[in-house]
Amino acid sequence: xxxxxxxxxxxxxxxxxxxxxxLVARTGDLxxxxxxLSDAFAAALAEWPEAGVPDNPRxxxxxxxxxxxxxxxxxxxxxxDAAGHLALLANEFDTARAGPADIPDERLALMFVCAHPAxxxxxxxxxxxxxxxxxxxxxxxxxxxxxxxxxxxxxVRAQTRIxxxxxxxxxxxxxxxxxxxxxxxxxxxxxxxxxxxxxxGTEVRRRDLAVEAIxxxxxxxxxxxxxxxxxxxxxxxxxxxxxRATRRGAAGEYVPLAEQDPxxxxxxxxxxxxxxxxxxxAMGMAGRxxxxxxxxxxxxxxxxxxxxxxxxxxxxxxxxxxxxxxxVVTINRAIAVAETRGVEAGLAVLGSVxxxxxxxxxxxxxxxxAGLLARAGAVSASDDAYRRAIGLEPDPAVRQFLTAKxxxxxxxxxxxxx
Amino acid sequence: MQYLxxxxxxxxxxxxxxEAEGGKMLAAYGAYAEAMGKAGVxxxxxxxxxxxxxxxxxxxxxxxxxxxxxxxxxxxxxxGYFLIDxxxxxxxxxxxxxxxxxxxxxxxxxxxxxM
Numbered sequence: 001x002x003x004x005x006x007x008x009x010x011x012x013x014x015x016x017x018x019x020x021x022x023l024v025a026r027t028g029d030l031x032x033x034x035x036x037l038s039d040a041f042a043a044a045l046a047e048w049p050e051a052g053v054p055d056n057p058r059x060x061x062x063x064x065x066x067x068x069x070x071x072x073x074x075x076x077x078x079x080x081d082a083a084g085h086l087a088l089l090a091n092e093f094d095t096a097r098a099g100p101a102d103i104p105d106e107r108l109a110l111m112f113v114c115a116h117p118a119x120x121x122x123x124x125x126x127x128x129x130x131x132x133x134x135x136x137x138x139x140x141x142x143x144x145x146x147x148x149x150x151x152x153x154x155x156v157r158a159q160t161r162i163x164x165x166x167x168x169x170x171x172x173x174x175x176x177x178x179x180x181x182x183x184x185x186x187x188x189x190x191x192x193x194x195x196x197x198x199x200x201g202t203e204v205r206r207r208d209l210a211v212e213a214i215x216x217x218x219x220x221x222x223x224x225x226x227x228x229x230x231x232x233x234x235x236x237x238x239x240x241x242x243x244r245a246t247r248r249g250a251a252g253e254y255v256p257l258a259e260q261d262p263x264x265x266x267x268x269x270x271x272x273x274x275x276x277x278x279x280x281x282a283m284g285m286a287g288r289x290x291x292x293x294x295x296x297x298x299x300x301x302x303x304x305x306x307x308x309x310x311x312x313x314x315x316x317x318x319x320x321x322x323x324x325x326x327x328v329v330t331i332n333r334a335i336a337v338a339e340t341r342g343v344e345a346g347l348a349v350l351g352s353v354x355x356x357x358x359x360x361x362x363x364x365x366x367x368x369x370a371g372l373l374a375r376a377g378a379v380s381a382s383d384d385a386y387r388r389a390i391g392l393e394p395d396p397a398v399r400q401f402l403t404a405k406x407x408x409x410x411x412x413x414x415x416x417x418x
Numbered sequence: 419m420q421y422l423x424x425x426x427x428x429x430x431x432x433x434x435x436x437e438a439e440g441g442k443m444l445a446a447y448g449a450y451a452e453a454m455g456k457a458g459v460x461x462x463x464x465x466x467x468x469x470x471x472x473x474x475x476x477x478x479x480x481x482x483x484x485x486x487x488x489x490x491x492x493x494x495x496x497x498g499y500f501l502i503d504x505x506x507x508x509x510x511x512x513x514x515x516x517x518x519x520x521x522x523x524x525x526x527x528x529x530x531x532x533m
Contacts, residue, residue, distance in 0.1 A: 165529055166421075166510070167508075168509075
């Protein structure tokens, strides 16, 4: 690999989003900015090996991309308001000629564009990965389990929508910031989750996505250091990432949180997560991500005390329940209650969501129910619940784990035939 | 950018309002339009008569068909519109949010296609 290619790739990794943000700032044309930047990278790979790598590769790319953008504008000018465009051209041309000494970091505004309420929530995370990190549609598609062509179409449609609807390129005003930031954080978390759901870590692209999401989380924290939920999200992702390797045993078997070896967790990541969560807590504005991070913190305290802090976990899930109205949270609270106040109390909490249609096809509900019923000695009912859980689980390793648990019931008492 | 704010609402409910309620609604729209005018964003706007006054026209196979009634029969119908000129979608959305019709129906915001 040539020095030119290596330099180009390094700049792409560090500065892709910065360059896109700078290019899109005044035109509002995301697709055009992407085309211009990819032309500039192509020009770099053609010219640098001959002429040598420039002193400031990023500025070189910015200048060339800006010139490509001007070409785009000239081509399009004819059908639009000529006077307005000529003024813009003059303005753009001055900037291009002067050359950017160093371009300002406007990636935060870019993230707010990608997670704008007028953009379909399902496409916000892919759009952010594409635009801020420069990931190609095929990699994003594979992480979100969507056909590459479909993902490509969705991204193009979203980019067109940004332009024609006039979504502004700016960081929202303080009064609208909390709502708008939540959408940005949700999108980052969706990207992280897409990477996280490959527990075997066999697919490099998906594992990388978790790393990229953490990178985006760091970016938001560095640009908005006083936003407690941004700190909470980064902490949450780091707690989860710290345990990644311990989710599978040597033979690829599923290892639940309670049976993971705390010594194998990444202590540096946990330490950083604890610091972030502490910083967020000092700001006095609790939110969903901080609560979820705090729950992780109460779990990983086991590495010091030998036991998860179930009292704190129960209290935190109750707080989370109040802000999310999700049966998933109630299921988790039921598990905590079983630890703090006994199996019967846990089953009573679980019973409160039994009528909720959303849990009927939700594997963790049936697994939790089966586990608590087994501890209560209701072997036959537990066996039924395990069967439901196994039937709903797509991951073979988890299925195997549940099957072993179900077989273990025989040790308690022979289950009723089913 | 120019945007059209299209005000959709339940015509039957609108027809059933008392005179006092109707007066309040008109006053609210008056204040809203005045605020947009003072902000320099208002380009035009009108209230539409109900769809019972609609007539549709189409030409198929060289033959013109005229029908009484709206194009689509739905519970919520276009009842009026405002044309505004604002910097971006966020500004258009914040005006749409202030429209009295947003709390009784739906405001659809569409950018004008400049040729």
